[in-house]
Amino acid sequence: MFSKTHKSVVFLAILVKLAVGTDLIDRQVTKYGYVVWDGRFLDHSTTDDISGWSWDNRDGYAYQWYKHGPGVTDEYLAFDPKFKNPADQQSKVGVKMTVTETSYWTNWDNVVEKVRRTNLIPEGAAAINDPTPVGTGLLYYHFSILRSLINPLDVSKRHKFAFFEPEDAWYSPLPYFTELVFGGAAGENLTWNVANQSHWTAPWEIDVWQNFAYAIDFTEHHGHITLHYSTGGNDLVAVSEVIQTNTESTNHDWCIGQLVEPDGDYVFKEDVYYSGVYIEAGELTPRIAGRGDFK
Numbered sequence: 001m002f003s004k005t006h007k008s009v010v011f012l013a014i015l016v017k018l019a020v021g022t023d024l025i026d027r028q029v030t031k032y033g034y035v036v037w038d039g040r041f042l043d044h045s046t047t048d049d050i051s052g053w054s055w056d057n058r059d060g061y062a063y064q065w066y067k068h069g070p071g072v073t074d075e076y077l078a079f080d081p082k083f084k085n086p087a088d089q090q091s092k093v094g095v096k097m098t099v100t101e102t103s104y105w106t107n108w109d110n111v112v113e114k115v116r117r118t119n120l121i122p123e124g125a126a127a128i129n130d131p132t133p134v135g136t137g138l139l140y141y142h143f144s145i146l147r148s149l150i151n152p153l154d155v156s157k158r159h160k161f162a163f164f165e166p167e168d169a170w171y172s173p174l175p176y177f178t179e180l181v182f183g184g185a186a187g188e189n190l191t192w193n194v195a196n197q198s199h200w201t202a203p204w205e206i207d208v209w210q211n212f213a214y215a216i217d218f219t220e221h222h223g224h225i226t227l228h229y230s231t232g233g234n235d236l237v238a239v240s241e242v243i244q245t246n247t248e249s250t251n252h253d254w255c256i257g258q259l260v261e262p263d264g265d266y267v268f269k270e271d272v273y274y275s276g277v278y279i280e281a282g283e284l285t286p287r288i289a290g291r292g293d294f295k
Contacts, residue, residue: 033282087233
């Protein structure tokens, strides 16, 4: 079935792998980077898998779940395979994240915020601001996002997605060092801001997955950021220059979900969908199919 030459090559490869170690070979032959935090809902298939999170019960959870309204988890989150990007081969499900008329979070000072929000935040395993395994401080924040005509986003109101939120954001109007914005002055476009300045924009079509990776260098808390983007199942490509900015971050301030700024009365539910959420070190994986390893 196989030639003698083929058998010899296979045998030699086995000997080399045994000599230098399986993990080292695996690292060397990996074309792209590797996952340092996995938020692809591999272990979150129902709201029961996340509603048990609390500050006293954090082990085993990929996400923190506290920035939301006072209702039950089912009011704000839903997990289902139909909610993920079909091109995403690693996630079991996607998540639908809803804001309602009750989506007002009571913050640390027991003050009810004026914005509406439903946010998931990486649990402390995320390697934010820590030296990465490759020793560079450069990390890639992957996610895909979608809007639909079912509980559509209100284009008259300003929405924020996938943003880094300063801990004292409710005390002062500090700019988020990066965020996606939709609605309000941005209209039907999805706009990428760095420190409140727009650096990229594109129409956000209904039922078309928008794929992103923030390439963020956290070195010395004063680094830079680049945006990578695609739609559907297309590979990510860089769509911005390298933007110098203060990338200072805590270990728990990247907010997945949506935040709706106050602007009149709220009547309708608004849904947004996320898929393929993970943080990567090393080289950027451009494929929306995603990484299969977790080092």
